Amino acid sequence: MKQDSELAIRVRNMSRTFGDKLAVDQLDLDIPKGTIYGFLGPNGCGKSTSIRMLTGLLTPTSGDIRVLGYELPRQAELLRTRIGYMTQKFSLYETLSVRENLDFVGQIYSLGRQQRRQRIDELLRLYSLGDHQKQMAGSLSGGQKQRLALAAATLHHPDLLFLDEPTSAVDPENRREFWERLFDLCHQGTTILVSTHYMDEAERCHALAILEDGVKRADGSPDQLMQDMGARVFEVSGDDLRALKTRLINQPQVISAAQLGTRLRVLVRKSEPQPQQWLQQQLLNQTSEEVRPSLEDVFVSCTGGHHV
């Protein structure tokens, strides 16, 4: 257990309802300083709602939230200068140029003229936006918009950065580049909380929480999660995989069976004492071998396979 002073975010029993719907249910979080922490989950699982409560944008229905030592929502105003927030949808001004947008943000954070110009030049270089500084933000590409949003969110050197599905409108090449920038920031001491529904992104995090229907199903480092998962993973190859899949998913021992090209990936519960032998008995003229679990397997086994 980490000391409280080493935690950037400490949350106990955080819940939020919208009308009858329970969006976030009794969430507990311990996010250490200087790490990249991920929220992994399908759309509507409570990722954005949780982030909004942690930034003070939304009042929790109940729960105890401490972010950078401030108690939320009571001290939300004091937290403002120390956090950066990159929203899911582009939220800068499309009719302002790249530089004007950054200038606006700099003034909002009360940077002096000299300091502001220096910092903006630095950011334009860092995020390769120098050639576009006079371009209207509305006419930028998805990747450029995303880099501009990150520049704006980090302009005032926040200690804690919230990123709500930052790469949903970005191609894989830009995504890799983007994550390099996040690790740079992390290296400089920034704590980052990022939500995503991409497995490969989640795998890059130091630690993550898997959310489903507002409930935390599992948390820990990706390796830890893969070790601890309650299932063993097999890949079956051979003929007639579709019929095999239909048969297998009706068995209580099987969490999920999903086809990947010419193979069928089967998750068998650990509660089955002899998973390999058990699976072998189910096969007709196919062969199976046990494979190393992936984060996707962890996700599927945590969420009971409803989403695959």
Place this chain on the structure above:
Amino acid sequence: MSELGNSLSRTLAIIIKELRQLSRDRMTFALILMIPMVQLILFGYAINTDVRHIEVGVVDLSQSSWSRELLRVTAATQAVDFHHSYGSVQEAEQAITRGEVKAVLYLPADLPERLVVHPSFTGQGQTSRQPALTPAVGQWLVDGSDTLVASSIRGLRTLPLDEVAGRPHNPALPVLEVVQYFNAEQRSVVNIVPGLLAIILTMTMILFTSAAIVREREHGNMEFLITTPVKPLELMIGKITPYMLVGILQISIILTMGHLVFDVPIRGSALNILGSALLFIAASLTLGLVISTIARTQLQAMQMTIFILLPSILLSGFMFPYDAMPEPAQYIAEALPATHFIRLIRGVVLREAQISDMPADAIWLALFALGGLLVAAKRFHKQLE
């Protein structure tokens, strides 16, 4: 930097941002200039409460030289123009129903006999006969649905008949003299142009600001903005300041054009005009901000603006005199910033009054603006719900 310095920096950031966005929105910018010009020309020429040259008809059963002379004298008043002639009262009534004419003058067959005994014809102002027993010479059949037209024709009831009788016109001696200050020629446009300031400013100021916050919410900018250290009051002040400049620009356009095109006298000092205009602009803008914090979409904001705009046009004294309204309507009018501004600006522009001559209206506008700003800042939570 001090906390006050930070606050100023944030407010300035919003102001610069708004000005930049405004300068890039060409359509809005064109409307800011065109709305006052077009409306001034339209209303300046079109609105005239002095009703003249109403199209009327005649049913002349007497067909005498007297009747022709009577028609000539009536037409000479310029109140009515005789366009149609009908053979009977039934035909005349049908013409009124069709909307062909607003009124018909009926002259009976025995017109000459009636005329010669009428005291206004004989020139004996007083006669021994009771006035009630004196038969009228003719009769006006009037479409009374338009009260302005009807009252204008009622004014023809006591048409002097001296001229018909071939006597020089001998106007009745007035009991009371009237001296008309400030608008001696009695042109409606003189009263309308200052009033138009209130209407156009109400329209543009409330419309711009009511959309201001809603638009940021709709475009998703608000979600970012409220995680920054911006305070609600800074946001509100930053939002309305650029539009104060827009309002002053519009006022300058209307007054300059009103003076050049319609020869409206600008008697008051620039300082008094600016002062009352700023008070009203501030009141309208904060009203728009309050709407902005209530409305969820730009369409809703628009509808609420119209809800304020219509009474501002109809009850503020712009179209109809305040004193002619029933008491409850006057209470509503008192609540509208436009009413107070119309009083102020007509006073300043037309009567060379000082703001200090009408302190109640000025104070009311100032309090309205302050109250609106506080309500808007209070209603605007830095939260998403």
